[in-house]
Amino acid sequence: MSRARPWLYLLPTAAVLVPLFGYPVYMLGLLSVFDYRQAQVSGGQPTTFVGLGNYATVLGDPRFWQVLLQTVGFAAALVVATLAVGAALAVLLTRVSAFPRAALSLAALGAWAAPAMTGATVWMFLFDADLGLVNQALGIEGFNWFYDRWVTFGVVGATVVWHSFPLVMLTLYAGIQAIPGSVLEAAALDGASAWHAFWRVMVPMLRPLVTIVVIQSIIWDFKIFTQIYVMTSGGGIAGQNSVLNVYAYQTAFGSSEYGLGSAIGVIMTLILLVITLFYIRALHRTGERL
Amino acid sequence: MRFLYCAAALVVLTACAPSTAPSTGGGDEKTGTLRVWLFDEPNRAPKDKVVQEAIKEFTAAHDGVEVEVAYVPTTTARHERFKGAFNDPASSPDVAEYGNTDLAEYAAAGAGGDLTADLGGQDLTAELVRSASVDGKQYGLPWFVGIRALYYRTDVFTELGLEPPASIEELTATARAIREKKPDLYGIAVGGEYTFGALPFVWAAGGDITSLDGPEARRGVQAYTGLLSEDVCPPQACASLTGGKTVELFAGGKAAMGILGNFNRSAVDAGAAAGKYAVVPLPGFDKGSLAPAFAGGNNLGVMKNAKHRSLAVEFVKLLGGKTYQVKMYEAMGNLPTLTSARTEVAGKEPFLKPFLDTVEAGTKFVPVDPAWVKIDNGKVIPTMLQKVATGRSSVDEATTEAATAVKAAFGRS
Numbered sequence: 001m002s003r004a005r006p007w008l009y010l011l012p013t014a015a016v017l018v019p020l021f022g023y024p025v026y027m028l029g030l031l032s033v034f035d036y037r038q039a040q041v042s043g044g045q046p047t048t049f050v051g052l053g054n055y056a057t058v059l060g061d062p063r064f065w066q067v068l069l070q071t072v073g074f075a076a077a078l079v080v081a082t083l084a085v086g087a088a089l090a091v092l093l094t095r096v097s098a099f100p101r102a103a104l105s106l107a108a109l110g111a112w113a114a115p116a117m118t119g120a121t122v123w124m125f126l127f128d129a130d131l132g133l134v135n136q137a138l139g140i141e142g143f144n145w146f147y148d149r150w151v152t153f154g155v156v157g158a159t160v161v162w163h164s165f166p167l168v169m170l171t172l173y174a175g176i177q178a179i180p181g182s183v184l185e186a187a188a189l190d191g192a193s194a195w196h197a198f199w200r201v202m203v204p205m206l207r208p209l210v211t212i213v214v215i216q217s218i219i220w221d222f223k224i225f226t227q228i229y230v231m232t233s234g235g236g237i238a239g240q241n242s243v244l245n246v247y248a249y250q251t252a253f254g255s256s257e258y259g260l261g262s263a264i265g266v267i268m269t270l271i272l273l274v275i276t277l278f279y280i281r282a283l284h285r286t287g288e289r290l
Numbered sequence: 291m292r293f294l295y296c297a298a299a300l301v302v303l304t305a306c307a308p309s310t311a312p313s314t315g316g317g318d319e320k321t322g323t324l325r326v327w328l329f330d331e332p333n334r335a336p337k338d339k340v341v342q343e344a345i346k347e348f349t350a351a352h353d354g355v356e357v358e359v360a361y362v363p364t365t366t367a368r369h370e371r372f373k374g375a376f377n378d379p380a381s382s383p384d385v386a387e388y389g390n391t392d393l394a395e396y397a398a399a400g401a402g403g404d405l406t407a408d409l410g411g412q413d414l415t416a417e418l419v420r421s422a423s424v425d426g427k428q429y430g431l432p433w434f435v436g437i438r439a440l441y442y443r444t445d446v447f448t449e450l451g452l453e454p455p456a457s458i459e460e461l462t463a464t465a466r467a468i469r470e471k472k473p474d475l476y477g478i479a480v481g482g483e484y485t486f487g488a489l490p491f492v493w494a495a496g497g498d499i500t501s502l503d504g505p506e507a508r509r510g511v512q513a514y515t516g517l518l519s520e521d522v523c524p525p526q527a528c529a530s531l532t533g534g535k536t537v538e539l540f541a542g543g544k545a546a547m548g549i550l551g552n553f554n555r556s557a558v559d560a561g562a563a564a565g566k567y568a569v570v571p572l573p574g575f576d577k578g579s580l581a582p583a584f585a586g587g588n589n590l591g592v593m594k595n596a597k598h599r600s601l602a603v604e605f606v607k608l609l610g611g612k613t614y615q616v617k618m619y620e621a622m623g624n625l626p627t628l629t630s631a632r633t634e635v636a637g638k639e640p641f642l643k644p645f646l647d648t649v650e651a652g653t654k655f656v657p658v659d660p661a662w663v664k665i666d667n668g669k670v671i672p673t674m675l676q677k678v679a680t681g682r683s684s685v686d687e688a689t690t691e692a693a694t695a696v697k698a699a700f701g702r703s
Binding site: 045256 | 525
């Protein structure tokens with residue numbers, strides 16, 4: 001009974017996770033070993049088992065590696081930027097008076113509540129070459145923000161950070177509020193500056209929260225799709241701003257190669273699992289030393 | 291961990307082929323709502339007016355029948371809409387307008403209803419019937435064809451003392467001259483994503499989609515991407531333009547020339563360029579020759595999953611019939627497919643001459659193969675053009691890469 005009990009407690013969670021998460025992943029894995037295209041879906045041609053053929057095709061495509069590298073770089077920059085902005089504003093929230101705090105929280109909640117599609121479209125209009133507010137304000141009408149690869153990544157990245165920093169900010173703000181005042185007071189009495197108090201007292205105490213937001217950010221930013229797809233109309237000029245999810249979508253849906261697209265999806269899932277496992281392990285190690 | 295093993299065992303045990311759509315989704319109900327999908331247009335109002343007229347006539351003749359029209363965007367997103375309809379019979383329309391370039395893929399997917407028996411004896415040329423057929427089965431009624439030609443601004447040409455170009459070389463020189471004297475105008479509106487604006491250059495040089503790395507195709511790509519330059523249509527602004535955007539630029543008075551279709555006439559007439567333009571056939575490389583135009587067009591088809599098959603066929607025959615083809619020409623400038631309708635409009639409309647001349651000189655079509663949809667969706671040709679236009683690749687590199695992608699698309703289909 002005692003061995004079975006933990007499993008019993010997990011049942012309700014499993015009842016939700018297995019249909020909502022397990023089944024799609026299972027289907028994804030299943031599709032990835034079949035030659036499954038539009039003709040097969042609508043029943044025009046029989047489905048054939050191709051084993052790891054789809055994986056061989058994906059891994060043998062130099063474009064896949066280029067997009068993968070680009071996605072990793074872009075996601076890493078986004079995670080760092082989101083955390084920096086979120087943490088800085090969380091600290092700011094604890095320092096300002098009630099009115100600016102409410103205003104900042106509301107603005108952040110607005111950004112958070114905006115659907116990715118809407119937010120991306122609005123930002124795209126703001127940066128429109130001829131009619132955009134940004135170009136009018138800067139007096140550089142006609143400047144195309146979506147021409148140069150890095151400028152485009154900058155604008156899209158800003159949109160993504162704008163969408164995702166509120167969660168980081170509010171989570172860390174709640175965490176900071178939960179730190180007993182006496183601890184910070186003690187640090188101050190020991191002569192710690194604000195900077196030191198943040199890094200040596202707050203951050204270690206917030207470590208569990210930071211872990212969660214980092215992992216969430218990694219997963220979100222690695223899976224980025226809407227902003228790139230909407231703002232660069234599917235990957236930018238000559239596909240220069242493509243990321244893995246957009247590539248998978250275009251391969252799977254655009255070209256009706258559902259089997260191939262699933263293989264990319266499985267590879268992405270595995271990469272994310274590995275990153276997350278490494279990160280959790282690293283945290284446990286440092287946790288033991290403390 | 292044990293759970294994972296169990297899950298793995300489960301996967302192995304139950305692994306079977308993924309599901310396919312039920313093969314019988316269609317029906318032949320005589321009442322209810324007939325669902326129709328038509329393509330959206332940059333200027334939809336006149337099209338909608340004609341369609342509503344046809345619907346009125348149709349519902350007056352059929353009791354208990356309503357017609358519901360949905361407009362599908364013509365971007366590549368249309369493929370998702372259509373595939374959704376193929377996969378889920380419940381969301382399938384009865385009648386759909388679709389591009390003749392998409393036919394091969396849709397037919398291979400087993401999605402269109404075979405209309406050979408229903409549409410026999412229509413007043414169509416054999417060539418047009420072929421554009422709606424795969425393996426001898428007719429899957430739709432050609433509704434209209436579209437031919438592109440060179441639109442130019444008469445006011446600008448008169449002011450600068452220019453003649454309409456008679457060769458691609460002259461076209462380039464004219465475009466440069468205009469931008470030099472009028473820097474706020476693009477010499478010609480071309481786009482890096484404007485496949486059907488670029489292909490005539492390739493065809494004019496003797497190249498084709500299946501031989502993009504040949505010397506002829508390279509000459510064509512060189513000529514087209516030469517227009518995507520600072521002194522004609524700067525890549526900063528033009529590299530990401532689609533065909534539709536070049537129409538907007540010309541109609542909005544921002545470009546002195548544009549490669550537009552006869553079907554874009556109403557959009558231009560609604561813009562700043564109205565009344566200040568004329569049309570000549572797009573020239574080829576040799577002086578006086580014409581570049582082969584792309585013979586794109588749209589068909590009206592009945593979906594295999596249609597729930598009102600007979601009603602759908604009747605509606606296709608009505609909307610695709612002579613009366614409404616002529617009305618659609620008047621509203622949208624769409625060239626009719628029925629020979630009788632075309633003769634009727636050609637007689638009373640001098641505007642059509644450059645387009646009909648282009649047709650006479652010979653047109654080209656994309657490969658009738660599902661591979662084309664992959665090439666189109668994979669943006670193979672836009673990527674090639676954009677890489678050259680932005681200076682990231684040479685013409686040789688970009689065309690070699692594109693040729694490899696084309697080969698891969700044919701190999702997998």
